[in-house]
Amino acid sequence: MGSKKMMIFVVGALLVCLSATGVLAEDPYVFLEWKVTYGTISPLGVPQQGILINGQFPGPKINCTSNNNIVVNVFNHLDEPLLFTWTGIQQRKNSWMDGTLGTMCPILPGQNFTYKFQVKDQIGSYFYFPTTAFHRAAGGMGMLQIHSRDLIPVPFDTPADEFAVLLGDWYNKGHKTLKKILDSGATIGLPNGIHINGQSGKVGSAPLTPLAIVEPGKTYRYRVCNVGLRTSINFRFQSHIMKLVEVEGSHTVQNVYDSLDLHAGQCVSVLVTADQAPKDYYLVASSRFSKKPLSSVAIIRYANGKGAPASPELPPPPPENTAGIAWSVNQFRSYRWNLTASAARPNPQGSYHYGKINITRTIKIANSRYQVNGKLRFGINGVSHIESETPLKLAEYFGLADKAFNYDLVKDEPSNDKKVVLAPSVVNATFRNFVEIIFENNENTIQTWHLDGYSFFAVAIEAGKWNPEKRKNYNLLDAVSRHTIHVYPKSWAAVMTTLDNAGMWNLRSDMAERAYLGQQLYFSVLSPARSLRDEYNIPLTQQLCGIVQNLPKPTPYS
Template sequence: MGKIFVALFLCLSAVAMAEDPYLFFDWKVTYGTIAPLGVPQQGILINGQFPGPKINCTSNNNIVVNVFNQLDEPLILTWAGIQQRKNSWQDGTPATMCPILPGTNYTYRFQVKDQIGSYFYFPTTALHRAAGGLGMIQIHSRELIPVPFDNPADEFSVLLGDWYNKGHKTLKKILDSGHSIGRPDGIQINGKSGKVGDKDAQPLFTMEAGKTYRYRVCNVGLRTSVNFRLQGHTLKLVELEGSHTVQNVYDSIDLHVGQCLSVLVTANQAPKDYYFVASSRFLKQGFSSVAIIRYANGKAPASPELPAPPPDNTAGIAWSVNQFRSFRWNLTASAARPNPQGSYHYGKINITRTIKIANSRYVNNGKLRFGINGVSHSEHETPLKLLEYFGIADSSFTYDLVKDEPPQGNNVIVGPSVVNATFRNFVEIVFENREKTIQTYHLDGYSFFAVGIEPGTWTPEKRKNYNLLDAVSRHTIHVYPNSWAAIMTTLDNAGMWNLRSDMWERAYLGQQLYLSVLSPARSLRDEYNIPETQVLCGAVVDMPKPTPYAGT
């Protein structure tokens, strides 16, 4: 009998210690002709697809993506919103890793640790994001974790956003010459732009009457906020950037650049075609696109009368702010919680540092630049993370050019922008938008609590208006014109992490910085060693690798 118990114990121990499952992908990145708005141009395809292949995985899965770069330019892919615990080495930004050179390949390895929800990947090099190379990442809860809604009949991925008919190389030349790329030409929905009454249009998705479907929707554009709605149907919000939400019902939802969410749609209307509508927000001259959602066995075309968009003036901003405030975290849902565990009691944690960030537009030496607190980030020939790891950062760039308060005046410093941050500090970051255009920011490596958005100027007294109970844990925050937004997070994820404008023109021209979060212990408990296969470039190519981190 004792032998049976020993054998059973050993089997259970082996199961408990088993690694989480691995998913493997081989991606070939090439150029190809695409025409999202009907104008043929050079696009970036992954395995011949635009949008690219979907990564469909489960919380804690290990993801291995072997990327073959067959472009004529260096390439880096990033995984927006995937926290990459202890692994900024493969975060996919120019300051953390060397690019994949033309004709070579590189294998990304990361774990979707303690995460669920909807995300997307895209290229961070040059203006490649304007050409494609992007796709959906959907992370499901593990089977033992109950989800706060019934399993949908199917899941549909929608990648939408503004689009330019100029090619990505032309757009890059415009920015490099010191000018703005200007207004987009339209909106694409999964690589196409539809018009009302197009008899040749094929359905985006097909639903069966009486069933409920999950739509995962991401704004993958370069600069334009959008509003989306589905003719004749309501949208039940169930997930926002990796967090289950209180399940409010909306007629339409604003989605700002870089943001993703999930809604449930019940096919409870007469069997026919309906229009999925995406329209621009807060532009003087707006534009829209439609796609057909078809009911199985439906025979009638969609009505040409589209559901009205929300107001698009000052009243529209108030409408959008109120909608943001209605988004609440579902605290009763069983799901992956943000790291560190317990930080969802964020309202009871003392703030150890407040960083106020103000975006600005500059003309430097006759060329357009954007910046944060008087600093416009520029890339170094060697990734900043490698300079830091190899111990030559101090002789290569200056830390803390960005101060915790915006400076007076409109002078600008152009250079690599890295802010020293203290490991495990609980920080408050306040974004002040002093311009007339909406802003969106993204922070790699973390989820944060979006505790407040208001018009006007932030002061410490504004903290009394924060949502300190059930603000959604997310990784992007938008800031309305002449307004502020505040977030809170614990800097427990060691590495170097990008805080950037998600308006890609602004990020490319310097509206970004990096947070250097170093663990004093230099232990594997806090950060992984540089991967053995990591490509080296620039100043560190011939340098001996530092002593690896120890510990567990």
């Protein structure tokens, strides 16, 4: 056989082998079809209109593996426009599918839209929820869990089973009533209770459907998310300790806790071993730093416990007030990235030395509240965001940004000016800059912030005012990479991240009332190359609306 023919034969054989082993195959797909409807739900025992997905509240669990392609065909059977966002999912180069009103046209009543995104290089516990109107107060949320691929070792033994736990505050007023209250310029006030997976239980009340049934001696993973509108929640297992193994997509040093604080929008995974006498036990969820104490319980049942009831004596909550904040801050500081664990990300844990990267920009964000013509508004550095008729991403992509918004109304430093501007809020960000964001909270309530499209290193939380000298207190070695950060009253928090994900990405308060009334902005992260290497083209099926509705799509990136 000639050398040229031999080479062709060898290459052909190699391609066959690679194809057989899956090297050339596309990453697996997960196909879902959702029918979104109204339905009667009673999380606190009071019937009200809720948002159901395929007849369920909470909605269906998205169970997938790192690098899977997720395809969700959403049929909107509500009487209002609808969008879903996938909180914490770093859609690389794909803010087209982020599901916020700044990036996408909403799905109109009676229509459908198919989301397509990849959970690229991620593992961990997340959730989805509706971002339109005030739909988050009506349900429509569910767990999104991403497992590690078989090739990526996990730093703990495979648990006997996993349980999704969505907990949060709840209002007995319907979502349309709450929206009218906000639109009228008032606050929705304090919630009425706490639910756990759409139910609220009390000690001594009617028997509850068990949240989990466990076998003696086995260890189980509980993925727990706070999907509420505003309230920080502490959760704990009666007579059992928890081993923390994951925070928002990062494996952690496996410390043991009696109870854990979980602020609005945050998720963790804990391992709990069924090592107590066989009977029922309570999972307890209670409010933190709230003027109105709230609590709920769920049942953890031992399979061989014959339904023996749980003890009415519940594990105590952490302290409140100043002592409680100190307790909670110390718990935050105990969270450490597991630098010895393998990871799904391109930069494996332990090799991304973020503490040695020079900061190129510092942005200080001060949350603030205002009265505008007698109506309540919230803002960031003097700007209260309002939604544009045209999604900001679309206006920018079509070269019509100047007709939809002005860049950089929000400055990098808060001012003492008490005036507020009501406008779409977009901050220009330099692609691949390493930025430091300081969140300052001058109010008397805890705040929580979330950034779409990224994880950031949560390097510090302290009381008082931030100044450059505070950087010496940063954790520059093993701070947890996550996508939310909470800020205690009269305190500050610092995070660091590389803005390497091109697109239009939402930074918002995770307190739903505040985000709805303007406490959010968008980072415009444009790639100078305008290349497919950095950002996907607009999908062929992307809905158009506003000033771009009937325009031809721009020349695709190459």
